[in-house]
Amino acid sequence: MVLKAFREHFGRGYEVYEKSYREKSGFSFFLAKGEEGKLLIVAGEKAPEGLSFFKEHKIEDKRFFFCRKNHENLEVLKTYFSDLKPVPIGLKPSFGTGDRLGITTPAHVRALKDSGLFPVFAQQSVRENERTGRNWRDVLDDATWGVFQEGFSESFGADADHIKKEEDLIAAAREGFSMFTLDPSDHVRNLSRLDEKEKNAIFENILKKERLDKIYLGKKYTVVKEKVEFDEKNLRDAALVYYDAVVYVSMMYQILKDEISDFDLEVSVDETETPTSPLFHIFVVEELRRKKVEFTNLALRFIGEWEKGVDYKGDLALFEKEIKMHAEISRMFGGYKLSLHSGSDKFSVYPIFSAATDGLFHVKTAGTSYLEAIKTVSIVKPSLFREIFKCAVNHFEEDRKSYHISADLSKAPDIDEVKDEDLPKLFEDSNVRQILHVTYGSVLRDISLKKALFETLEQNEELFYEIVANHIKKHVTLLGGN
Structure with a gap:
């Protein structure tokens, strides 16, 4: 009845997004598009508390309030519909859809609704925000308006991606993000740039902080029927590459815990030159657990080339062998998923990745939706x-x-x-x-x-x-x- 009345009086000037229509506490809410752009329309006997509107019309016993699609009005909308707030994902299989334009979420909803994959509709990196001139609020608000437009009432996540600085982490947490991807790549060493003397000296300095040798030397694991063991050389190399990165992650994790209590944490070591071997994977997890960092996702630097915007470049058979080992390690330790970054159009590896992880995965895309927009x-x-x-x-x-x-x-x-x-x-x-x-x-x-x-x-x-x-x-x- 409300939409019918609106169309009868304003139909020539406004296009209604029917899927957005919701009712709560005597109010009707929906989106419409007119010469002013997309607007939130609220119908009721009076305006909801806190709502700002620029014009109103009375039709029979209801008033129609025309509202800007802004942050303040979205916050009012969330007080009526809690499903518009992102939530943590946990260990469900999940898929993140970055949106560099801030207008693509309705398409993402259509693709992921009833897919069996938990959707992360708000996903942006610090780097992308800097280049697009957006901020965490913009990213989350744009995605949430898109969710509302499509009438999506299931749960979704929001990922503040590739965070390196404390201030970015805190800002995203305060805006309501539910997932945080820490990027410790500035603290990851590249072994190819160090000679043996330098490696040994750095490792000795690490041992002065913590006696990793007493913890790991001789420790054995069986992964897909292969035995792997920490010896002096591979322990040294694992510590050189990842020890400082784990210390950084631990510090950032504590900062985040001081801000909010319930969230997904992703640790990303994918943007590095050094592929993460199965033993390196074990070292990272063991160290994170030892430092009591609770994480949901781990993004490794898999073998092969993971370039932006194109399919995987590498030996698929070798990738399959390694991903099976990594998946076995994640099951062995339990409590986290493997995350695939640079997921944009890595079609050849998807079936292998999905089968090996048995649903314990998270995949991220970003630029691929921008490319489809330009197409x-x-x-x-x-x-x-x-x-x-x-x-x-x-x-x-x-x-x-x-x-x-x-x-x-x-x-x-x-x-x-x-x-x-x-x-x-x-x-x-x-x-x-x-x-x-x-x-x-x-x-x-x-x-x-x-x-x-x-x-x-x-x-x-x-x-x-x-x-x-x-x-x-x-x-x-x-x-x-x-």
Whole structure:
């Protein structure tokens, strides 16, 4: 009745998102889109306490309050619907969908609803926030409005990703994030850069702090019928690579515990040059447990190349052998999942990863949804896509510095020579994908480009959602989801 009354009076000026409609405590809440953009509409005898609105209309016995889609009104909405607050995941299989644009969550909801994978709809790294000009509040609010728009009333998570600094950790905790990914890569040593003398000297300094030799030397484990044991050399190397990183994680964990009591913690050692051997994996877990760090996910540096925006590069048979060992180790210790970062389009490894971990996994994607958004532009507005691509090419060499990719700019096409109908096919080219993948910050800092990009996606909203959702569903299916 409420939606019918709204349409009868405002139907020409507003498009209603029917799935967003909810009722609670005598109020009706839903989203509508008009010339002012997307708005929260609240119907009731009076306005809910704390709600801010810029106009109201009375229709029969109800008043319709037109409200901005802002943080304050979202907080009011959460007081009525607690499912709009992210929650910890625990050991359920889970999938994170980063959204660099802040408008893609409805597509992510469509892809992950009833999939069997616990969704993490708010997921952004510090690096991505810096490049997009967003903050933790923006990320969580944008995702939550998307959840509300789609009428999703199940649980979801929010991941403050790749945190290195205490202030970022505290800020994310205070905004309501439920998952925190600590990135200790600045404290991980690269063995290839040290000679034997340096290795021994550093290890001796570590032993002065803690006698790791007395704890680990001669300690044996059986992993997938293989026996692994700490000897003087591999213990030294494990400590060199990870000891300081674990100390850092322990310190950050205590800071987080002082802020909130219930959360998922992910420890990420994936953005390092040194692959995590099974014995190194054991060392990290043993040390985290020894320091009483309770963690939910562990992201290792698996063998092979995990470049952004493209499929896995490496020996799949060797990866399968190693992931089975890592999965066995995680089951042996218990209480945590293996996490796969750089999950964007790692389609060839998904079935192997899912089978080996038997559902004890978390997978992250981010740039892949941005690429699908740009692909949508290439379909509906070729001229804008060409501008975006040129901007990406111009900023690629600078933007690539903090990403692990192998794209060759010399192999980029002359975009003016590609026919309009062939532009979407460029997304099959790994060079094009990576050029676009890492230059999102430069594109979004260009005010005119950003405005045109958002307007184009808004005007083609359903196609945009369909393209992204279909792509994410491919991830879900290969991971064994529904």
